[in-house]
Amino acid sequence: MAQPVLAQPVLTISRLAKRFGPVQALGEVDFTLEQGEIHALLGVNGAGKSTFIKILSGVYTKDEGTIEIDGRSVDFRSPRDAIAHGVAAVQQHPELVGDLTGYENIFLGMEGERRGFWSRIDRASMRRRADALLARFPVEIDLSRRVASLSVVEREIVAILQALSRENIRVLILDEPTSTLTEVEKDVLFRLMAHLRASGISIIYITHRLEEVMEIVDRLTVFRGGRRITTMSVEAARAEGVTLAELMLGETLDHVYPPRREDAGAGxxxxxxxxxxxxxxxxxxxxxxxxxxxxxxxxxxxxxxxxxxxxxxxxxxxxxxxxxxxxxxxxxxxxxxxxxxxIFLVPGDRRTEGLTLSQASVFNMTLANLGKASGLAGLLRRGRNRRASAELAEKVTLHPPLLDRAVSDFSGGNQQKIVVAKGLFAGADxxxxxxxxxxxxIGARSRLYGLMRDLAESAxxxxxxxxxxxxxxxxxxxxxxxxxxxxxxxxxxxxxxxxxxxxxxxxxx
Structure with a gap:
C-alpha cells in the first residue's frame, strides 16, 4: 500500500542533462521522489537510467539542471558528496570483500570509532554498530560469517546495510537487486524494502522484471531515449491497463519469442x-x-x-x-x-567470466578470435576490428554504440550484448x-532471441x-x-x- 506523502519531496530534479561527446545521454529530465516511497525507474537498455543514477550517486557530474534535497540545491562531485547529503546507491553487482565478515564489509573504511591516522580497527565497536543497524532494519542474517559463505540475497542485504550505515541516508538507490535472486530470496528482499519504506527511507528501484513493479512499487517513471516519458502511480497504471513493456519501447510488442521450427528434431x-x-x-x-x-x-x-x-x-x-x-x-x-x-560460451556471470571490464568494447568483442583479429606478426587489425565491432554493435543494438568506452561503464544489459557480440565475432559451430x-x-530480449534463432540456422x-x-x-x-x-x-x-x-x-x- 502506498504511503502518505509530504508536500515537500525528499528529492526534486529539474532539467537534468548529460552528454558524452556526440551522444545525448540525458535531456532535460524532471523527477521527484517523495518521503517513504518506492519509485521504480524503468526503460530499455540505453534509455538513460544508468546515467541518471550515476549522476544522483555522484559517479558522474551533471552538465545542466538542478538537484534539490528537501528543497535545498545540492551539487555532487563524488559519491562521498552524495552520501554526505543523504543519497546512497547499491549497484547491480555490489563490490564486497569475500574474505571479510558481513559486519566488516558494512563498516569498511569506518573500522574505528575515531577517524584519522591513529584510528584502530575496533571489531567490538563494529559488532555493536551492526547490532544497532539490525535493530533499525530487522532482517535474519548472521553478520559474523564471511561474505564468501553468504547466499546471494544475504550479500545483497549486506550491501544495503553498508549503504545505510550512515544515519543521514534518506534516499537509497537499488540497481537490479533481484536479477539473480530466486523467488524465495526475492521475498526476503521485498520484506526489507517494505520495512525501509515504513521507516521513511525513499527508494529508487531499477528493474527489468516488470512483474515486480506492480508487486512492490508505489510510483513508476519511464525513460526512453534519455528523456522522461511519464510518471504515474501503480494504481493508475492498473486502472488504465498500461502495458509497461510497450510504454518503455514506444511500440507494440507482439511477439517476444521468434516462431519455433515446425520440424524440430528433423535436421x-x-x-x-x-x-x-x-x-x-x-x-x-x-x-x-x-x-x-x-x-x-x-x-x-x-x-x-x-x-x-x-x-x-x-x-x-x-x-x-x-x-x-x-x-x-x-x-x-x-x-x-x-x-x-x-565452441563458444556466453556465461551466466558476464562480469567475471565473460568480459574484461577495464577494456573497451572493441577489445572485448574481438577477444575470442585473436587469429581473426590480428594479422602478420600478431599485430591487431585495428581498422578492420573497429569496422567489424561497429557492425556487431548495431546487430546487438548496443546503446550508446561507444566502441572506445570501458565495458564497466555500460549497463548490465549492454554488457550482455557485448558478450553476445564477442560470440558472433568468434564464429563458432x-x-x-x-x-x-x-x-x-524486454525489447533487447526480443532482439537477442531473434539473434539466437538466426544463429541456429548455421550453428x-x-x-x-x-x-x-x-x-x-x-x-x-x-x-x-x-x-x-x-x-x-x-x-x-x-x-x-x-x-x-x-x-x-x-x-x-
Whole structure:
C-alpha cells in the first residue's frame, strides 16, 4: 500500500542533462521522489537510467539542471558528496570483500570509532554498530560469517546495510537487486524494502522484471531515449491497463519469442553428448542438437546447469562420456581448446567470466578470435576490428554504440550484448547461452532471441536458464536438470508445466 506523502519531496530534479561527446545521454529530465516511497525507474537498455543514477550517486557530474534535497540545491562531485547529503546507491553487482565478515564489509573504511591516522580497527565497536543497524532494519542474517559463505540475497542485504550505515541516508538507490535472486530470496528482499519504506527511507528501484513493479512499487517513471516519458502511480497504471513493456519501447510488442521450427528434431545432428558424467555433480547426461533448432535446458540453482555449460566449454572437468561436434569426437580440456574446436560460451556471470571490464568494447568483442583479429606478426587489425565491432554493435543494438568506452561503464544489459557480440565475432559451430537475458530489458530480449534463432540456422544453439518461461518460449526442444540428473530427453511436446515440475521436483509427472 502506498504511503502518505509530504508536500515537500525528499528529492526534486529539474532539467537534468548529460552528454558524452556526440551522444545525448540525458535531456532535460524532471523527477521527484517523495518521503517513504518506492519509485521504480524503468526503460530499455540505453534509455538513460544508468546515467541518471550515476549522476544522483555522484559517479558522474551533471552538465545542466538542478538537484534539490528537501528543497535545498545540492551539487555532487563524488559519491562521498552524495552520501554526505543523504543519497546512497547499491549497484547491480555490489563490490564486497569475500574474505571479510558481513559486519566488516558494512563498516569498511569506518573500522574505528575515531577517524584519522591513529584510528584502530575496533571489531567490538563494529559488532555493536551492526547490532544497532539490525535493530533499525530487522532482517535474519548472521553478520559474523564471511561474505564468501553468504547466499546471494544475504550479500545483497549486506550491501544495503553498508549503504545505510550512515544515519543521514534518506534516499537509497537499488540497481537490479533481484536479477539473480530466486523467488524465495526475492521475498526476503521485498520484506526489507517494505520495512525501509515504513521507516521513511525513499527508494529508487531499477528493474527489468516488470512483474515486480506492480508487486512492490508505489510510483513508476519511464525513460526512453534519455528523456522522461511519464510518471504515474501503480494504481493508475492498473486502472488504465498500461502495458509497461510497450510504454518503455514506444511500440507494440507482439511477439517476444521468434516462431519455433515446425520440424524440430528433423535436421542433421550438429552436436551430441553421450553418457556425460562429472562425479558428484552430473550423471549420465545425453542429448543432441540439430541444425536449425534451439535446445533449451531448464534448471534451478544447484541443478548442475552452470557446471554442465562449463564441462561442455572445457572449463570444468575432466568429465566422463563422449561429445561430438560436426561429426568429430571432441574432448576440450580448457576454454582455449573449446574455442579452437568451435565452441563458444556466453556465461551466466558476464562480469567475471565473460568480459574484461577495464577494456573497451572493441577489445572485448574481438577477444575470442585473436587469429581473426590480428594479422602478420600478431599485430591487431585495428581498422578492420573497429569496422567489424561497429557492425556487431548495431546487430546487438548496443546503446550508446561507444566502441572506445570501458565495458564497466555500460549497463548490465549492454554488457550482455557485448558478450553476445564477442560470440558472433568468434564464429563458432556451437553456442551455449547461460542465463542469456539477466538484466536485459524486454525489447533487447526480443532482439537477442531473434539473434539466437538466426544463429541456429548455421550453428548448434543451446540455451540454459533458470527462467522456465524463457526456456520453453524460445526453444524447439527442451529438457530439465534436477540435482545433476537429466529429466527426460529433449522434446518438442513437453508443456511449460511439466518442464517446471521436472526442474523443481525431478519428475515430468
Amino acid at each position: 542433421e545432428v550438429v552436436f551430441s553428448v553421450e553418457g556425460l558424467r562429472l562425479p558428484g555433480v552430473l550423471d549420465n547426461i545425453r542429448f543432441d542438437v540439430r541444425r536449425g533448432e534451439i535446445v533449451g535446458v531448464f534448471g534451478l540453482v544447484g541443478s548442475g546447469l552452470d557446471e554442465l555449460s562449463k564441462v561442455l566449454f572445457g572449463a570444468v572437468g575432466p568429465a566422463e562420456g563422449r561429445m561430438r561436434l560436426g561429426g568429430r569426437e571432441i574432448a576440450p580440456r580448457t576454454p582455449r581448446e573449446a574455442l579452437a574446436n568451435g 556451437l553456442y551455449i547461452f547461460v542465463e542469456p537475458t539477466v538484466g536485459v530489458d 548448434a544453439v543451446i540455451v540454459m536458464s533458470s527462467d522456465c518461461d524463457e526456456v520453453h518460449g524460445l526453444s524447439d526442444r527442451t529438457f530439465a536438470l534436477y540435482k545433476g540428473r537429466q529429466i527426460g530427453q529433449p522434446s518438442a511436446d513437453i508443456t511449460r508445466g511439466r518442464l517446471l515440475a521436472a526442474g523443481i521436483m525431478g519428475s515430468l509427472h
